[in-house]
Amino acid sequence: MNADMTVVLADIGGTNTRVALGRGTSVDLTSAKSYRNADYSGIGAVLRRYLAETGARPQGCCVAVAGPVRDSAGRLTNIDWSVDREMLHEATGAETLAVLNDLQAQGHALGLIAPENLTPLLPGQPASPRSARLVVGVGTGMNAAPVYRLGDRTLVPPAEAGHATLGLRSEDELRLFHHVSRLHAGAGIEHFLSGRGFERIWNWLCSEDGVSDEKPAAEIMALMEAGDPRALRAVETFSKLLGRVCGDLALTTLPFGGIFLIGGVARHFGPHLVTHGFADGFRDKGRFSAFMDQFPVHLLTDDYAALTGCACHLSEQVDLID
Incomplete structure (x- = not known):
């Protein structure tokens, strides 16, 4: 050029x-x-x-x-x-x-992100520089895109992953899904894994406790950092679901070169993801749990x-x- x-x-x-x-x-x-x-x-x-x-x-x-x-x-x-x-x-x-x-x-x-703009979340294992990578965006909405190197070209197919259906693993998660679906027919992943999705998880937990106490995401995070038990459950639920979805996407695209989380919500959760369930959700793949340890996960803040x-x-x- x-x-x-x-x-x-x-x-x-x-x-x-x-x-x-x-x-x-x-x-x-x-x-x-x-x-x-x-x-x-x-x-x-x-x-x-x-x-x-x-x-x-x-x-x-x-x-x-x-x-x-x-x-x-x-x-x-x-x-x-x-x-x-x-x-x-x-x-x-x-x-x-x-x-x-x-x-x-x-x-x-x-390929051009400075090291200071990458925060390691899960270590993974060394891989070829030609290995596939995956970008996962969590902010106002949610989406993901695989990244492939083909010779000296980069291929990034577009996707609308946030509108796929969320996989459910427990009775609690099924109740959460029904709670959100009553207000949002055909609710997809981003109805749960986004800024508003985090607020919906909080609202569901409030309803489970028999109270009504709607709050913006920033206030819920502040409550969690102050030790509020319900806010902690909201963060743990969100983190585990995000880990599971990232794990599903990893098995679909095999990004041995790394998974890169971006977006405002991902940034705010960054310090809390690993300690509040992300890794457990990511590795929750039955006999493929050990296989998941191959994928590095980073928070991208550029x-x-x-x-x-x-x-x-x-x-x-x-x-x-x-």
Whole structure:
């Protein structure tokens, strides 16, 4: 890829969009700006504003969206925005264009994450640098994406894993599922493993105790840290379920190169996961329990990983053209 080629990169979340310039696989963090989605009609308007402010004339553009992507077109899950290559070309004038799911973008960045932005949770075992990896996002929603290296290319297939059905192992979990399903027909994994999912687990535990005491996730975590028994049960339930789901995904994709947890909820739970049931849930695979010890698990805390992944993907696209 031409190292002098300027690209514009965007990470579109449910509330804000972060935009920056890049060259090659590098992101210029001094150029990064954040925009409130509610102030704009769509990503095209955000990009036009950014380019007007910076005066940049990019030759490439890649955006990561928090929603499903198919054939280089995506729709945001939590806001009424859509994006495709034609829209990006009209907004930026760039010729090399790409649209990724936000988990795909994170996956493309894994090879460039600094060690200080990775916190080991489970050690795993050494593996080939060509081994598959897995990104699991837990925040406003939940999703996962496998990451494969094919020669000098990275393949990150999109997925909507958060809408799969949660596996249940006990009478308690069945009661939790029925509690959530009464309000959310067809409840999927992210109805339990997300910020709101954590609150639903708390509400279920309150109902089990015959009380009503709805609280936001941050207050529940504060209660747990203060020693509240019910809040501790909520954290343990969430951690064990997350471990089990990550274990299921590990058996599906065999990511011997590691599992990388991302997202705001994953970060807040990070210090508590291993000590409050994640490892037990992860290894709860019967005769395959020992097999699970092969997979390292890390907490990824790089705020700009999605932008880096966009740059990496765009770089590979340009190399293909060249």
